[in-house]
Amino acid sequence: MQVGALVTAALFGCLVIQTYVYFTRFIDSPSFKATVAAVILFQLGHFVTVIFTMWKMTVTAYGDPSKLDALPVSAIITVLLSSLTAFLAQSFYVYRLWKLSGKVFFPILSEIFCVVAELATLFVVIKALSMTNLAHFLVEQNVWIAIGFTSRAICDITITVGVTWSLKKQKRARRRDNVKTAMVDCLILWTIENGLATSLMSLLVMAAVRCLLLPNQSHAE
Structure with missing residues (x-):
């Protein structure tokens, strides 16, 4: 918990810097800026609840492991804020995919998995x-937990595939423009890197949860 809180603090600091740079240097529509503002507010709440959870688990519960039989309310709120942040981010990428491709199949498919993941997490x-x-x-909640993480990962993968496919089509349309072709290649690389990173993280978390479940399931049997 202490390691996780320290990593969260470092990443939250990076997010604050990114948000400051975004609002001071870029001109976007009010809806885009509202989305970024919502993300930073959710992550601020996430950071605060992580600190409360760390205090509860490492200070208040010190010397009394029985207090860790159930998650503190702050930890539950942390999960909720994380899921809301992921829902906003993935919905934005779905919108970008729709605008980029002009098609509806991949955006609708991705958003369905995004909504399923959010509903499973809320449950x-x-x-x-x-x-x-x-x-x-x-x-008891093994199935719903697996549905949430799996749907989140599939959503990331479908977005990545959809954006990469759309960029490939644009690259073929601009074969004679070497500068734009190089730019599209760079965008494709970034898309694959980001998509694989988030998908892999969702799968790793799900695998970690499954590892925690195995001894409990064996004991229950």
Whole structure:
């Protein structure tokens, strides 16, 4: 928890700098700026709840492991804020995919997985509010947790495939313009790198949760 909080603090600092640069140097539509503002506000709340959770788990519960049988409310709110941030970010990328491709198949498919992931997370969060034992809760909500992480990863993958395919089409249309072709190649590389990074992270988290579930499931059996 302490390591996670330190990493969160570092990443939140990077996000604050990025947000400052965005608002001072770029001119976008009010809806885009509102989306960025919402993300930074959600992440501010996320950082605060992470600090509260760390205090609860490493200070208040020090010497009394029984206090860790259930997640603190702050940890549950952290999960909720993370899911809202992911929903906003993925919905923005879906919109960008729609504008870039001019097609509806990949954007609709991606948004369906995005909504499914958000609904699954909200269901788990609501159930977590009445949790009394974390180990039993993970086993009981195993399916919904897996649906949430899997849908999030599939959403990232479909967005990545859709954007890459659209950029490839634009590259073929500009074969004679070497400068624009090089720019499109760079965009394709960035798209694949970012998409794979977020997809891989979702799958790694899901794998970690599955590893936590295995001993609990064996014990229950």
